[in-house]
Amino acid sequence: MSETVTISAKIPRDVYDEMALRWPEGERSSLIRDAIIEKLQKTPRPDRILELEERIRKTEDDVSAIKKSLADLEVLTYERGKINPHAFCVDKIDHDIVDHLIHYNGATTPELAEALKINRWLILNRLKRIMSRSKKELGKPVIEYFGGEKAGKRKAWWFNEELIETST
Numbered sequence: 001m002s003e004t005v006t007i008s009a010k011i012p013r014d015v016y017d018e019m020a021l022r023w024p025e026g027e028r029s030s031l032i033r034d035a036i037i038e039k040l041q042k043t044p045r046p047d048r049i050l051e052l053e054e055r056i057r058k059t060e061d062d063v064s065a066i067k068k069s070l071a072d073l074e075v076l077t078y079e080r081g082k083i084n085p086h087a088f089c090v091d092k093i094d095h096d097i098v099d100h101l102i103h104y105n106g107a108t109t110p111e112l113a114e115a116l117k118i119n120r121w122l123i124l125n126r127l128k129r130i131m132s133r134s135k136k137e138l139g140k141p142v143i144e145y146f147g148g149e150k151a152g153k154r155k156a157w158w159f160n161e162e163l164i165e166t167s168t
Contacts, residue, residue: 067139085142085159088134093118094126101143106151106158127157 009032011019023031085102089095096116101107109127113120127143134142140160147155 064136064139067137083138083142085130085134088130088137088142090129093122094130097123097126098130101157101159106153106156108153108156112157 019028019031085098086095089098093116097112100112100115104111107115109120109124112118112123112127116123127145131141131143131145134140140162142160143157144160145155145157150156150158
């Protein structure tokens with residue numbers, strides 16, 4: 001055993017009384033030392049947790065890159081209508097945005113802001129988040145921004161027709 005150090009700890013009186021009944025005075029130090037060592041062995045070290053989190057993050061990024069590459073090579077295929085765009089929503093605002101896009105078959109950011117009575121910058125950020133989350137998971141974004149004119153709308157957000165059916 002390495003060099004020992006003395007520590008002081010405050011414990012409730014009833015816990016001390018119970019300890020005094022169960023262990024004689026000479027064995028209490030070893031009991032407390034063993035309890036601390038056992039607790040330390042059961043608790044993972046923070047640096048180990050950070051290392052594991054980093055490895056998981058790297059693995060997720062690698063899988064995402066593989067999916068993206070397969071999607072680009074069109075090896076990874078999607079069955080039409082099988083992707084649920086609501087799977088990439090986090091809260092009610094995201095679900096409302098997706099519902100509006102499904103109902104109106106695409107929309108501009110100002111149209112969404114007016115219809116949902118939400119700040120257009122918040123909507124823009126949510127659309128980008130849904131797009132990046134789906135791109136990371138599927139290799140292709142479930143919604144896309146198209147700056148040209150499509151179906152009478154310019155600079156609007158549309159569902160990726162390859163991944164989902166947008167018919168109402």
